[in-house]
């Protein structure tokens with residue numbers, strides 16, 4: 001009898017392990033967590049006629065609705081759908097537990113000076129300016145609404161600049177991806193929603209700290225600026241902002257799916273199909289076509305012999321969306337760059353493949369079509 005019980009336990013355990021392995025396979029659906037900042041007793045920033053928690057909830061729900069209506073391949077998870085208080089750390093835990101592909105935290109900004117306006121999107125990292133630190137301090141200060149916050153956040157003091165030094169020691173595995181999706185958001189805000197672009201930035205946000213996937217925090221505008229507050233509370237304004245965020249997420253998911261497609265065993269046939277469907281717009285670039293592995297980006301130019309590049313050769317810099325971006329290696333064949341990327345991941349876990357035609361970045365899928 002005892003043996004039988006042990007056997008049953010063994011089977012249950014081993015099937016659990018097998019299931020665990022299963023979850024590592026590419027998922028059918030991409031999981032996007034939409035996080036409306038603040039809620040409940042935590043109002044966030046307060047304007048003359050509005051509260052941040054209400055604006056960001058309205059935008060978050062709209063972003064989710066667009067994704068649900070237009071992207072059947074995406075599963076949306078909300079950290080909140082109503083006016084409730086959710087501790088910062090719990091928001092990341094929701095994303096981690098759901099094995100999310102992207103975490104999008106939506107906020108609105110404020111400043112004692114009524115003049116500043118515009119949108120900015122942050123990835124987790126060390127602030128480069130006092131202004132960026134102040135945004136993080138303001139957003140992090142809401143942990144005081146949580147009981148035992150100093151225990152839960154390991155003594156982190158949201159108002160002390162020293163506390164933020166910890167973020168300089170952390171290398172975010174998903175920094176490249178986070179910066180990429182952040183730049184999509186800013187581009188959409190600027191090009192389509194016609195907002196002032198304050199740029200893609202980095203700072204230490206507790207809400208992003210423990211998220212183990214690409215994650216961004218969006219400041220949709222300043223409710224301390226009368227004009228912008230009007231926009232943020234208007235139906236039109238919220239539509240513009242949420243459809244911009246939706247399109248940015250869509251671009252990101254499409255890139256992820258292209259990667260899955262390229263990695264899958266059927267990719268060769270699919271690529272053959274794509275080649276048959278002829279795109280010629282980039283054919284003249286074919287002679288100069290190459291693949292590189294992007295490893296880092298920076299708001300200021302780095303020296304090519306910067307220690308971050310170690311012994312790697314063929315370091316290449318290009319400028320895109322207000323950032324200097326750095327790649328290493330140069331390959332004509334996709335399978336070779338893919339092997340190289342795997343090796344590089346030991347030093348740069350977030351390394352990803354980018355394609356160039358005449359040293360200009362081009363769409364990866366198009367490049368693969370062209371070389372076949």
Ligand SMILES: [Zn+2]
Pocket residue numbers: 037038044045052106107108139
């Ligand atoms: Zn906020």
